[in-house]
Amino acid sequence: MEIRRAGEIREVVAAEHLFDGPARVGAAERFLHESGHHLLIAYVAERPVGMITGVETTHPDKGTEMFLYELSVDPAYRRRGVGGSLVRALAELARDRGCYGMWVGTERDNTATLATYRGAGATDEEDFVALTWSFRNHD
Structure with missing residues (x-):
């Protein structure tokens, strides 16, 4: 398996099943053109089998952290370490870019995802509540 950062639309389109x-x-x-936005794709024999996106966020009194926005692994490649490898690759990228940390939110009953994140070094720090706003035009 190889993990590469996507830089071209053709890579995104080839991985759109993820x-x-x-x-x-x-x-x-x-x-792709935002310097603080990152898309890493995992390949097996040049086939995209997993992806992770991260977005850097900076706050005036805290510095920059990485938000793990989305992780996806092709069902045929789950439970083979692809997800954990992608999370570790994003964490390494975050450290290399000077981020002080990385965070992610997920559902409490998403046991597979929680196991992946914990296996890649994440710890539970606090209870988390997500509130959302939905806007019709999201382009």
Whole structure:
């Protein structure tokens, strides 16, 4: 398995089966061109089998941290270490870029994902509540 940072739309399109829906070219271009946005793709024999996205966020009194936005592994490649390898690769990228930490949110009953994150070195620090706003036009 090889993990590479995506830099071109063709890489995103080739991996779109790992996302929640088809790649939207405009959104993908914007994501790839933001210096603090990261898309890492895991390949087996040049086939995209997993992906992780991270977004750097900076706060005036804290510095910069990495938000692990999304992790996905092709069902045929789950439970083979792909997810953990992607999480560790994003954490390494975050350290290399000077981030003071990395965080992620997930559902309490998502045991497979929790095991992946914990296996890659994450710890539970506090109870977390997610509140969301939904806007119709999200391009």
